[in-house]
Amino acid sequence: MRFFHLADVHLGAVPDKGTAWSDERARGIYESFYQVLETARLEQVDGVFICGDLFHRQPLLRELKEVSYHFARCAPVRIFIIAGNHDPVTERSNYVNYSWPDNVIFFKGDACARTYISEWNCYIYGLSYHDREIIRPLYANLRPDLFGAAAPDSTHILLAHGGDSRHIPVHFNELENAGFDYIAFGHIHRPWLAKSGRIAYSGALEPVDKEDEGPHGYMEGEVTAKGVRVRFVPQATWTYVNLNVEINGQMSWEEIKDRAKQLMDRAVKPGRKAVFKVTIIGTRDMDMVWDLDELYRLGQVIQVTDASEYDIDIERLYSQNKDNLLGRFIERAKDLDMDEDMKKKVLYYGIRSLYDTGDR
Template sequence: MRFIHAADLHLGMIPDAQHPWGRERANALFHSAEKIVDLVLQENVDALFLMGQIFHLPPLQKDLEYLHKLFQKIPFCHVFLFCKKTEENYFLRSFSFSENVHVFTEEQSRFYLPEPEMEILAMQEKDFSFSSAESFSLEHGDAIPILLWNERRAEEFLSLEKAQNSEHATAAKESPLASLPFSYIALGGESKRSVFANGKAAFPGSPEPLSAENTGEHGVYLGSIHPITKRLESLSFFPISTLQYVTLHLQLDPSVGQEALKQGLLKKIEERGKQNIYKIRFSGKRDPETKVDPSLFPKELRIVECLDETLPQYDFYALYKEHQQDILGFFIRSYLKKDLEDLSPMEKQSLFYGVSALLEGGKS
């Protein structure tokens, strides 16, 4: 039995809405749904598990018709998704999908599929009772047991496993999910992509990054379960995102001039791809004439954050001689009662920032 596990499409969301590329990012989320359906066709899978939030906001009729048209392209594949019983989900609860689409509305549901033969325990409870999953037993002996758990609290078990298997732990312990009687555990929620519980439980993350915190590749999991042994034979990540959020760190020194800094930044971005969206951090010491400001970035670049942690490398003694009778000189003298090397890191930072502010203020 072959399947695709995707989650948290957040259709209708506008990532980076305040930036010029916001609408493009919103369209990319819808395009990710189309890519998933294309992958179903390409791989000829039996099941598509859509976990987490499919829509960012409660969907309208037109949103569901869009999804319906996509699912009609894959009548051979059984699609599973969740919908909570709330008034705001009225359209989703009442929508008539094709017979290959199965929508779970109860907090806990049990579902049998004769071809391919699967028995599914679907849960979206806030107060997850582990006993419900532990006591699960097949009513059809030849079926493949699958757990679909659509609740953020599942992340607690991932955190627990990481803590238990950290280098500080006295002995690595098995994840609580690993002992559950299922061939595969499909999870959804706001989480980074991860596989745990001895490889049989996974968070796919969203197929497209939703914010600057969602770095790295994004996509879906493609898996296969043996119909006789009911063991997970393979689980591989398939990237489908159009771009990534990338964090760049540039370490400066006083020898780097303004033009060299600009060209170095552009080179790094070209290496990683201009289509990506960047968070950039500058650190180190720089020539006071070298500025970290928006002029470094051509308008076509996508920058969501620029953090300047650099310190200008001033000649404080020369500045003091030049400004002995004004506030800048008095400020420098208050620090130079000690040698520069004897100043604490906080004192050095205060000196650098104070001198920068006074020099900039004097220019205005």
């Protein structure tokens, strides 16, 4: 039996909201999700496990209908769903009375239930969030044998969501030895696979915000006579890239911008799209005049940080400014009773403050 394990799709999210590319990002999440479903159909995968946060918030009825259409197109692929903390089954949720296609099994209850798929000789377990936060360890002491007798040589797969203090706390060592052959987790947006191979976070299908760095996609698994084998499959079209632009005191502002643009162009892989978090590092001339907002106009830049330092020659600066406020500050700072490293910091930050405010 082959399966795809995915989670944290967050349909309806608008990453980087307010930017020129945010609408494209929102559409891209749907497109990526539908592509995975189409891949499952074409490759004749047996099941798709969606382990919470299919939607970024409560789904509208029209959104459920749209997703259901794509699920039905996947048949005979079976779809198994649990709701997560972003799309819980609340009293007024459209999940409550929604009729899914015949190939979809939605674990709607807030207590763990199981279903048996005889063709696979496999039991699938799951429960849904009914609140945005659940601090009770609902997976503690959970074991397949608590649900009664099982078919001989059957496989047991748990769909789960959470793992932190506010979203179903988990003792992973205990859960790993609870008797499940595979535990498919959602909630954490980065993929992770336990050394045993029995527990995995698929991570978010696409990055949802600028903290979602690294690869994104889903887990592909296969149940064999030797157990469950799982591998990560990259899927995301978009990625966040940390871009360090190293400068020196000899560079002009135009040169710095050109270097940043060149680095951005090199960082984008074919067929992928990037959103950049730019950090300026190195040293710059004391008289450098720049407008960091101009870096946002170089491309899809979501964050700019100035971590550079002034290229300061204390003695030269003092000799040029003996008769003004800056010179008097340097003279007093040099006489402070403290270690040299701390004195250097006081001089640096004081000089930078005076230059930045123009009060010298």
